[in-house]
Amino acid sequence: MSIDRKDCETRDRNDPIAFARERFLLPDAVIYLDGNSLGALPKATIERLKHAVDDEWGKGLIRSWNQADWISLPRKLGARIAALLGAKPDEIVAADSTSVNLFKLLSAMVSHVSKVSPSRRVVLSEAGNFPTDLYIAQGILKAYGDRFELKLVDATEIEAALGPDVAVALLTQVDYRTGRLHDMAHVNKVAQRNGIPIIWDLSHSAGAVPIDLAGSGAQLAVGCGYKYLNGGPGAPAFLYVEGSLQSQLVSPLTGWFGHAAPFDFINEYEPAASIDRFQCGTPSVLAMQALDCGLQTFQGVAMADVRAKSLALSDLFWQLMENHCPDFGFSCVSPRNRSIRGSQLSFAHEQAYAVMQALIERGVIGDFRQPNLLRFGFTPLYTRYVDVWDAVMVLRDVMEQSAWQSTRFQQRNKVT
Numbered sequence: 353m354s355i356d357r358k359d360c361e362t363r364d365r366n367d368p369i370a371f372a373r374e375r376f377l378l379p380d381a382v383i384y385l386d387g388n389s390l391g392a393l394p395k396a397t398i399e400r401l402k403h404a405v406d407d408e409w410g411k412g413l414i415r416s417w418n419q420a421d422w423i424s425l426p427r428k429l430g431a432r433i434a435a436l437l438g439a440k441p442d443e444i445v446a447a448d449s450t451s452v453n454l455f456k457l458l459s460a461m462v463s464h465v466s467k468v469s470p471s472r473r474v475v476l477s478e479a480g481n482f483p484t485d486l487y488i489a490q491g492i493l494k495a496y497g498d499r500f501e502l503k504l505v506d507a508t509e510i511e512a513a514l515g516p517d518v519a520v521a522l523l524t525q526v527d528y529r530t531g532r533l534h535d536m537a538h539v540n541k542v543a544q545r546n547g548i549p550i551i552w553d554l555s556h557s558a559g560a561v562p563i564d565l566a567g568s569g570a571q572l573a574v575g576c577g578y579k580y581l582n583g584g585p586g587a588p589a590f591l592y593v594e595g596s597l598q599s600q601l602v603s604p605l606t607g608w609f610g611h612a613a614p615f616d617f618i619n620e621y622e623p624a625a626s627i628d629r630f631q632c633g634t635p636s637v638l639a640m641q642a643l644d645c646g647l648q649t650f651q652g653v654a655m656a657d658v659r660a661k662s663l664a665l666s667d668l669f670w671q672l673m674e675n676h677c678p679d680f681g682f683s684c685v686s687p688r689n690r691s692i693r694g695s696q697l698s699f700a701h702e703q704a705y706a707v708m709q710a711l712i713e714r715g716v717i718g719d720f721r722q723p724n725l726l727r728f729g730f731t732p733l734y735t736r737y738v739d740v741w742d743a744v745m746v747l748r749d750v751m752e753q754s755a756w757q758s759t760r761f762q763q764r765n766k767v768t
């Protein structure tokens with residue numbers, strides 16, 4: 353049975369989380385399918401930042417650290433993120449970037465394992481993992497000479513590779529290229545049987561798929577604030593350390609904000625007893641406030657509804673591609689199986705870069721990923737079913753008219 357635009361309108365009318373779209377400022381004539389790379393602007397962020405600049409900074413000046421409670425932002429936001437991800441409020445802190453948080457947790461863990469399990473030599477990760485994850489791991493392990501080996505395996509081989517030689521695993525729950533989703537609870541179970549701690553990177557899953565850190569036995573995680581959490585470009589990231597592990601790990605970045613008593617100004621470093629030990633320096637207050645507004649776009653929204661809509665939007669996109677764009681050389685590299693798929697679809701195409709540029713010029717914004725992928729992210733808080741319909745129709749048009757062949761679509765931008 354073929355679907356038309358009217359069917360999509362009906363689905364939008366029956367969408368239980370349609371109200372959330374009003375929380376965002378989306379430009380007219382744009383269909384935004386890149387919220388997996390940079391979440392859209394929440395309306396509340398504009399007023400909040402204006403207030404933070406004009407009143408808190410402008411008038412309150414340094415008093416605002418106390419009077420506007422700037423000092424508590426990393427923990428307040430951590431508690432909000434914890435509520436979204438099934439952790440306790442004192443197990444997550446908002447801080448730094450994902451890369452820096454990866455460095456802190458992986459360094460702390462490698463140093464810990466070196467002491468308690470000296471025979472474990474392997475740091476396990478996935479081939480094709482997000483570059484920064486692999487680069488950070490390489491940088492850390494360099495300092496240990498040949499004590500550790502970074503071993504990369506395919507997603508399907510992770511379980512088999514979780515053997516007695518593994519010191520720590522660094523896994524990303526949703527693959528940024530294909531959108532493949534790991535069953536975190538299952539992988540944690542296998543790892544725990546073998547005494548292996550896992551650091552989960554939730555950058556492409558936080559705010560996109562339901563996550564239950566406690567229920568799935570996760571011990572350590574990091575994630576991104578500017579993707580599905582809508583915190584704005586370069587938003588603070590977050591890190592999670594399960595409660596009982598906090599006192600055993602020490603951040604390698606022993607800055608004063610991780611000190612037990614930062615305002616005692618004493619000479620010797622002593623880590624805070626709480627998750628605060630994973631803070632480093634002064635938090636970026638304006639960026640924290642923007643992230644706060646991003647997190648509040650989830651208020652009153654059930655993650656089960658987010659997931660159901662995310663899968664329905666993706667299925668719709670896929671089906672419309674099959675119905676309307678079967679002969680243009682696209683092949684979907686994302687899992688068909690819903691249970692192992694995140695909130696995006698990626699299509700391989702010979703001219704992926706040029707096709708995406710032509711789409712963007714016509715207001716359909718996705719992105720390009722090496723070597724040949726058009727990537728479309730579905731953000732259930734603001735993507736509508738009609739957006740999916742319209743996006744595929746524009747894509748069909750671009751292909752029918754060979755619009756992508758124009759030379760201006762061939763030049764690579766710095767950011768793709």
Ligand SMILES: *Cc1c(COP(=O)(O)O)cnc(C)c1O
Pocket residue numbers: 449450451452482484485524528553555556576589
């Ligand atoms: C987006 C993303 C990051 C981003 O790291 P930054 O430090 O914010 O640049 C890291 N890891 C994964 C898996 C990501 O998807």
